[in-house]
Structure formats: C-alpha cells, structure tokens
Amino acid sequence: MIQIRPILAALRRHKMATLLIVLQIALTLAVVSNALFIVKTRVVHLSRPSGVDEAHLFAIRNEWIGLPDVPHIDAQMRADLATLRSLPGVRDAFASASYPLEQGGGGLAHIKHQVAQTTKPQLALSYFADEHALDTFGTALVAGRNFRADEIGRLGPYDKLAPAVIIITRDLTHKLFPDGAAVGQHVYLSDDNPSTIVGVVDRLEGSYAGSSTRSIDEDTVLVPARYASSDDGAAYAGGVVYLVRTQPGQLETALRTAPAALVAQSRLRLISPEDGVVTLAQARTKAYATDRGVAIMMAAVCMLLLLATAGGIVGLSSFWVGQRRRSIGVRRALGATRGDILRYFQVENALIVGIGVVLGVALGVAANLSLMTHYELPRMPLWVLGVGALLLWLLGQLAVFGPARRAAAVPPVEATRPG
C-alpha cells in the first residue's frame, strides 16, 4: 500500500512505455476473451449429442434411374427395406429423405395449432419415418406410442404434407405446449388435415447441424411416410436415404454388403461410389469440420498472443530494471530489503495490468457487441472477461518475476556508480 505513490511517480517518468504495456494488456484481454468465448461456443455446438446411435448407423443415398413413377418407386422402396432388414448384421433400417448431421436435405415443417392462427407457426425439422425409425435411430419414446405399420403413407413430389399422426421430440413439445402434455393433441402441418401427436421421443437432432438452424436443431417431427420421387421436388431432394443400424461390431461388414444387396435387388439405381454411403461418424466429422477448425485456430492465436504479451512484459521490465539500477542501489543503500525491491516491481506490474484490464474489459465488450451484429454470436457473459483478466494478471506476475529478481539482486554499491 505504502509503495503505490512512489510507483506512480516513477511511472509518470515513463509515460510512453507504461502506455504501451497498458494498451497491450487491454488489446490482449479484448482479443483473448472474445476468442476464448468463440472457442467455447464452438465446442458446445460441436459436442451436442444428435440423440441417435451414431456408432452403429450409416446412411445410403440412393437415386432412381429412368424417372419411374411414384407407385413403382414405392414398391421398390418396400423391397429395398425388406432386403436391408434381412441382411446379417443389420439390426433395423428405414427410408427417409435426410439423415442427422447431413448439413441439409431435410424438410422444414411449419406447425400451427389452428388453421387460421395469426401468430407465426412453430418451425421444426422433419424426417420421413416408419414403424422401424425409432429402433433404427436408437432414440427412446418418453411418452405415447410408436407408429403402426398401417399408418405409413406414400408421398409423391407434389403431394401435401398432412399426416394423420406424427411423433415429435421432447424439445418441440416444450415449445408447442409449454404447460401440458402433447400426446393426443392436434396440430397442423398444412391447412388440410390435423395431425395427432401420438408419441414423444427423448432427443433427435434434425439434419442441418448448422449455425443458422441452431435454435430448432432439436425440434424434430417424424412424418409416417415413404417419400417416393425420382426428381428433386420443391421441398425435398429426389431419391431416398436409407438409414441402417447395425449390430455391434457389424458396421464395417454392413457398409459393404448393404449397397451391394441393393444393386443386386435392382440395377436402376445410383449410389455414388464417392459419397453415397456415409457413416454417421463421418457425417459428424464433416459437419463440424469448420467449427473445429475455428476453435483450433482461435486457441492457437490465444496461446501465441499470451506468449507475446508475456514476452513484451519481460522485455520492458528488463529495460526498466536496467535503467533504474542506480536508484535501486540507492534504495538498497538506504535500507530497503531485497523483498522490498521484488515487491516494488510486482506491485508496479499488477497496477499496470489493472489499468490495462479496465480498458480491456471495455474494449472486449465493444468487440463482442460488434461481432454479435455480424456473426450471430451470443452475448459474452462477463465472467469470460473476469477469467481473461485473472489470466493476464497471473501472466504479468509470472513475466515480471524474472526481471524483478534481477532487480532485487542489484547490490547497494550500485548507488555509488555513475549511470
């Protein structure tokens, strides 16, 4: 406490150098806290569970050759599903238009409580499904029942989406019915017929996994239908996605046998040799590649930045110690202990870092606000800045320790030397 006044007096003689360190601490805090916050949001984003048995699931994207009509495609899909389900090592399979972590492909459902409601419909992501879908995904019902085989319809590219029954995720029930059970309730996917919610599943991510659909990624509707289209329609891509869940340890085998069995069934199909068959593990890696990349880069830049700041503090402190050898000698000669000198430099550093931190908090908040407007980042909680400030303060103390110890080692006899 007693030492602060002489420290301020000394700093006043080195205005520019002090200002530079303060500025550097402030900039470092602003950048590091924002970068770490981005890392955190990315890590949270990419570690979200999809709710499905990813380790044993794969998807086959199958396109139809020769523009067959809806009944033909539907018959072929039934035959394909029977083939897939009877394969050794396959636990279950069903047909949809997209798969989790695909980064697109799925349909967007607009759910209304009433046909003529004036409020905005609730958005959700949809999968086509049948009575095998829940077992294939590996997601559990928390209420209600599964689809029955006789409820699975057939949908062509120009047909309306108005299923009699649907299954939705728990997350979606909270949004649709904040205070009450969802099973048995009616909602509208289109203006024609109401759909009865017959079941609620625990968790099932939609097929987008992107930042633009983040708010509805867990709001999923299962539509009991086989979508039979050879060409891309208005709402869905053409062709079909077969989702296949294997027995433990059988994934590698099934990845080879399943497409071969389909081709043996009928040759009028196209399964891309490059990316026609995708395991959910591969889909996850691909879907979050950018998120992981950004997180790695931000973390690396933070490390470099902290090292640079530490280096700067060491450099400038050493310079100051060199410049003040004589006055340190005088203080030592007048009775100051080595501890006093050590403490002097550490308090000085803590003071400078403190000023820098105050400035840095303001800069950091400003940077966060401007990033929020451009990059859909959430607001940064203040504790991130607190952690950053603590980190910098510790770093400062660590960096100044070496030069301060050298200062403490200055013998009192320096006082008599010119300099």
Next chain:
Amino acid sequence: MLTYYFDLALRSCRRSKALTALVVLLMGCGVATCMVTFAVFRATAADPIPWKSNQLFVPQIDNFGPAHNGKGEPPQLLSYTDAVALLHAQQARRQVLIYGSKWTVLPDDAQQPLSQEGDAVSHDFFAMFDAPFRYGGGWSASDDDQRAAVVVISSALNQKLFGGADSVGRQINLDTHTYRIVGVLDDWNPSPRFFDMSSAWYPFSHPRQLYLPFSRAIDLQKAASVNFYCSTNSVDAALPNWDSVLHSECAWIAAWVELPTRADVARYRDWLHNYAAEQQHVGRFAWPPNVRLSDVGQWLHIMNVVPKASALSMIVSVSFLLICLVNVVGLMLARFMRRAPEIGVRRALGASRGAIYRQFLIEAAAIGLVGGVLGLLLTALGMAGIGHVFEPEIARLATLDASLLLLTMLLAVATTLIAALYPTWRAAQVQPAWQLKSNG
C-alpha cells in the same frame, strides 16, 4: 554509409540477443498469421470476373410483398413468370436465366450411371460469362426457341466419358433422353461461382458438369435441385403439378443481365421499376415496385460469400498483428533508449539528427527483414496446415504464390518500420551534452 549502419545494427543485435530474438519472433508470428488468413480471405473474397464485374448485374423483383419478404429485401431469385418476362423483354445487351439440377448420365457401355450436377441456362450464358471452350461452342437462340436437345459438358465429364477426345457432335444420354454435345468447356472454375450461387448454393464446391437449354429443362419439368422457396408460409406451397410450379410466386431462377455502360444501367433500372409498376397495375403485386439491380461485387456482398470462419480469423489475426506491433514499439523503445549514451557520443561527434534517424530506421528495417524471412517460413508452414482449419474446398483455393511472398516481406518490413518510428524519434531527441555529462 549504409554498410556502416548495417554494421552498427549487427553490433547492437549481438549485444542484446534476447531482445532482438523476441522482436524477430513477434514480427514473424504476427505477419505469418496475417498472411495465412489473408491467403484464405483473398481466395474467397476475390473478384471472379474482374474484367467484367461492373457490367454484369443481378435484377431482383419483389414478388413476395412486404409481409413475406426478408426485411424489405426482394427474394434473391426470380419466379418463372418474372424470369421469362425479363428474358423476352431483351432490354439488356445479354440476359441469362439459370437454375441448377441433378441429371443422371447413362453411359452406353458397361460403365456405371453417374449423377451429375448441371445448370439449365439460356444461350447467352457462355458469352456473358466468357466461358472458354476446348471444343465446339454454345448453342444458338433458335436452339433455345426450339427446346433443342443439346448440351455443353465440362472438360472433367468429357475426360470421364470420352477420354478427353473431341466429343462435339456425339450423343449423351441424360435422364433417359438423348442429347447432342455441341461444346466442351475448357477447365473453367470461377471461384466463387458467382453466377449460380443463389440457385445452386455452394459457391466454392459442386462444379457444374453440364449446361442444358433452360427452355428444354422447363419442358422436361426438371425441378430446381437446391433452392426453391415460396412466399406463402405453409410447408409446400400447394403445388399439385408442374404447371402450378411455373405459375407460382415461388423463387427459384437466377437471372443476370449484361449492361456495358452507365446509361444502360440507368435505363435498365427504369425498365425494371416500370415492369414491377405494371405488375402492380394489373393486380399481381399489391405493393409498390421494390426492385434491385446489383453488380457482381454488390451481389457477392448480398450473398455473404466470404465464409464467416474466414472473415472472423482475418479479424483475429489482424488484431494479433496489432498487438505484436504495440509490443514491438515497447521493445524497440527499450532497445534504442538503452543506447542513449552511444547516441550522445555520436551526436557530440557531429552526427546530425537525420543521421540518427537513418541509423535506427535502417536497423529497424533490417530486423523487419529478418522477421519477414521468419514470417515466410511460418507462412509456408501455416499454408501446409491450412486444411485442418478451413474446409478442404476453401483451403484448396488458398495458394502461396509470388505476390503473397512479396506481400509477407513488405508487411514485415513496413510494420517494423512503423513500430520503430516513435522509438527512433525518442532516440533522435537525446541531448548530446546531457548524456556525456551524466556518463561522467
């Protein structure tokens, strides 16, 4: 004199090795991070057609209305009604309609069928975007009118199907129909693929392998494969058949017009406005004209082509360089002021202020040069690891070329010089007499 200053710089570096190493390291890291992210940024933010980008325009017409459009902006694509009206009006030097689809190629031999992405385009497409042909050329306006079964294929598809031979005039089976190949494109991959990114979405990947007449694709009821959105807020806009798709207010066709002069642009803007006013007049639009005409640069901005990861890392790395710069100013200050006695002696012996400036700036430039060399090494290292951070299709675009090397060195020297300005000024202020006296 220059060699003398270099000699002095070398001596001073030898005296304070740690400080010099720190400055070089900081400059190297700062410059390298900037250059690596800049290489990616440059690749994604580059003008894909610099010789013509201010003559090519995207017209937008608001057929959604204020209740359904995005914050007052018209949809990025056109409805079939507006697209065809624009094509037939012939108000620009060239006009092109584009939409993307997937086509199944059925080779005649035992080869497996292929699914290929293609654009349905009107005949002006190739001339408007200066697409280079290896063999043959585009199709004519009369081919468009007659809905001819003709196709232009990419060199990659030509390689796959015909081993790279001149395939003009040969037949190809697409979606079970036979087409005559009229042209084979050269390697042509503008990035971003600005002309169909609103319709086909991926600006840096999914290169198109086929180009077919727009009118024929419409006749075949070939739906758009990626982007199709409607003004109504129900799931699918109640489209029971293809005819209703064509007459719907759904947006799915990209349009481009070529307007060589400013007068043409002004005239076209008026025409677009009048067209929308007419649609309001006949009762199709219940709102006043809301149209846009954007050139390539404005369009890339509207489409947010630069990936967020790229722009974000550019911001972070520039901040990093800035912090390094502040750091280097401090270190340079320490470095120069430590030599105050030496400066005093030099000044006392007759060196002018200018001489001191020259000495220290040359020293800074030399350090910057070394930092630049380190920066080059680190940049090369970073470019090798770029695939781990950015998506492969974007990382692939970033290349280490001569201009990047030059820029790295320039940036390193320039930033070090800027960092040295204040410390040098302080050094030049040293009073010779005072220094000599205090040195005893």
